[in-house]
Amino acid sequence: MKSRKRKIKSMSESNGPGLRGDAPLLDVRGLVVHHGQLQALSGISLAVYPGEVYAIIGANGAGKSTLLRTIAGLNRPTEGSVSYEGKDITGLRPEVRATSGIVMVPEGRRLFPSLTLEENLQVGATYARPGPWTIERVFELFPWMKDRRGQKTAQMSGGEQQSVAIGRALVANPRVLLLDELSLGLAPVIVQRIYAMLPQILESGVTVLLVEQDVSQALRVATHLQCLLEGRTTLQGTPAEVTRAQVEAAYFGVTDGSQPLWSGLTTLSRASSPAACTRCSRAACRSCSA
């Protein structure tokens, strides 16, 4: 009886985007985060449901990585809350979040340089939750690792390191996997190869929240997306709902002629700002039809 219930639950979780009517897996409300004096995030909210691939896009400095780090627990918000599985985790330390199921693959990989490939995975597995992912299964996902398990990761290529970093996160059996700028410093071919792993990860019941600078890549894999600019949300929706033009507008903060106000967002509203136009670099002007 019990096992059937569990099987049903996991099936509905991995059947693409979950039913949005249920409670969100990850619920972020009104997040305000400061880096010293600088305000990096000004009231960000988002909700991620089981089975989704939620992509956060935006230009450099928009606050994407800060958002992910705050969700992972490395940054403390000045205001706002982060809830996971219905419980408020805003005050929890990162290691506690990791053992509860929120695991992040940090920006720049950040493998342990003095440890071998296998040791990196072992560290990830030390405080793992019970689940389908083991070191062996990671080796199945990335067969090339089997022969190189004893090698120091510092000698590996960027793409290989990224795979190890993902593997290290996976063996902890996360419920929510946070991916910070996977494509950073990698050739497009490698990036695509890595993103091609995503379906297998999702199949195992993992929900993904990712940050990506490469918009096309994000649009390709995401079930939902949110665009950030200077710490505020400029766009929220699904790839099916938004046009390319809208995404660009949100990304660059280019005015479309409406009031120059920052508005907190509901789906599909556009924000405009007294930002510089990317074409002529003058303050937003009506002649620019970007």
Add this chain to the structure above:
Amino acid sequence: MSLATDAPDRSGQNLRVTRSRRNVAWTGIAAVIIVAVLAYFPYIVVTGTTNLMVQGFIVLTMATMWNLLAGYAGLVSVGQQAFVGLGAYFVLLLNIHSLSMFTALPIAAIGSGVAALPLWWLVSRLRSGYFAIGTWVLATTVFLFIQQFPALGGGTGMSLPNVPTGDTTLLEADTYWVGLAVTVAALVVTYLLLRGRTGLELTAIRDDERAARSSGVRVGRARLIVFVVAAIFCGAAGGLDAISQLIIQPSAVFSVQWTAEMAFAVVIGGIGTIEGPILGTIVYMVLEQTLQNYNAWYLIILGLVAMVIVLFARRGLWGLVDDRFHLRLFPVGYYLWPAGEGRRRFLR
């Protein structure tokens, strides 16, 4: 392009920048009065008290220097006793050659400063924690080295041979005045140093060394200046100790206890301010007098208090005062007076 922040837009407003909150002349006058009163002391108090004050002067001088090193230059030295000892030994050396110990003192101080140059070269590249131990090792090496000279008393030490005989009260009074002079000199030099260009460089280094370096601040030179000044006055303190004790023993004069005293006085009083060491020295002297009969206790308590303060009241006792009243007797920072606003912003 505007960053949506809450900071008020200050551009275009006239900012008045001053060096002090109120008229600093008041503090200056008060300081002169205090010094004058102190100078009169030998005529009105018993010698026991002046001796005590000499001890206080020694600690205050050293504390001011340690504060300069650790609080402003970022050099945590656990080896200042090297210079204390060197100062004492220079006085001894000069006194052996028939120079009055009072005349020997400034020479000894300079001598310590000169000795600081090669010693700096040895430890200057060490990273903070290692710098600390490195200075300790250096001090121990100097200690061992000096003991090799039987002419200076070898391992057991010796007394100053050419002490003026006669009225001891006069001798003690002279010692007192010299001590007062040394302390005042130390404070004045520190004040001027910090108020001047070097002080600005040191603050920059303290805040962000790499940024300071790329702005053209000569980090190494600023630190060297501080190290040498500290050596000079620690040497003076050591010489003063020699004069007041009339006997120089290597294990006493090179003891790490000197550093412990200065460091704790500074930490308790408040690191990073000139007033801090003064307050800390007072606390230290009080503790020492109260616990005098209990030997090692005062160091235990001193150490514990210092540890508690460093953990819970980082800027020490004066820091607490400063936070509450924004009071600086020795203004070495800057105050911003935005036009039209009553509130001031203090930049250290």
Add this chain to the structure above:
Amino acid sequence: MFGVMGVVNLAHGDLAVIGGYIALAVIAITHVPVLLSFIIVVPVMALIGYLIQRTLIQAALNRSVLTTLLVTFGLSVVIENALLQFVNADSHSIGTGNAIISGSWQVTSSITIGYLPLLILAVAVIVLLALQYFMSRTKYGRLIRAVADDREAAQLSGVNYRHVFGIAAAIAFGTLGLAGIAQGMYSQFAPTTGTTTILLFAFAAVVIGGLGSLWGTLLGGIVLGVANQIGGQINAAYDPLAGFIIFLVVLVVWPQGITSRRASA
């Protein structure tokens, strides 16, 4: 403790001395044979280490480097003076308690090697080997290396770094306990031995051997010891001085890993 947590422990030597005193107390109370005293002393020291790390040192680390230095310096002063106050200033020796150990081995007609120094050397080697094994093969060794490499990344993998720091400190303190016993058996210790004999020499050994290398430190220690002995032969007063001079020379000529000249992070 420096490699993992970045803590320069100025109370290092004093803690070894505490280990020695604990051993004395243990032997006095339980009449355990001297050679076996470590069975009690080491775990006790390890526990003390874990507690001090989790409370005092962690609090200092959360604040700044300066705070940590001052706290460990304060600890050193407090320990030394507390020992002075509560025990006394005399030197104590644990002695060997066993006639065999105090014997020696006649290698040639002019060179004899004491059994005790040999035993201590052997223990040092064993400890180093054990440490090396621990670091490379066990779970906690791995965690310590990981946390030392990248504390945040370790946190993201669910590692409570404070606990790992505690374990590292426990190891450090336990080893210091052994050192204290060895010191007590080989010569003697007094409240101030911590700094004068142990801390500064340990530092000098690390410098000579190169930071970051366990075996290098052993080598450094040997170099120091030999230098001191040779110096001592020339002139008894040169004994500790010779070692320090070698240290200074090495410091100037080829410092490895402890100067800020190194561009690596």
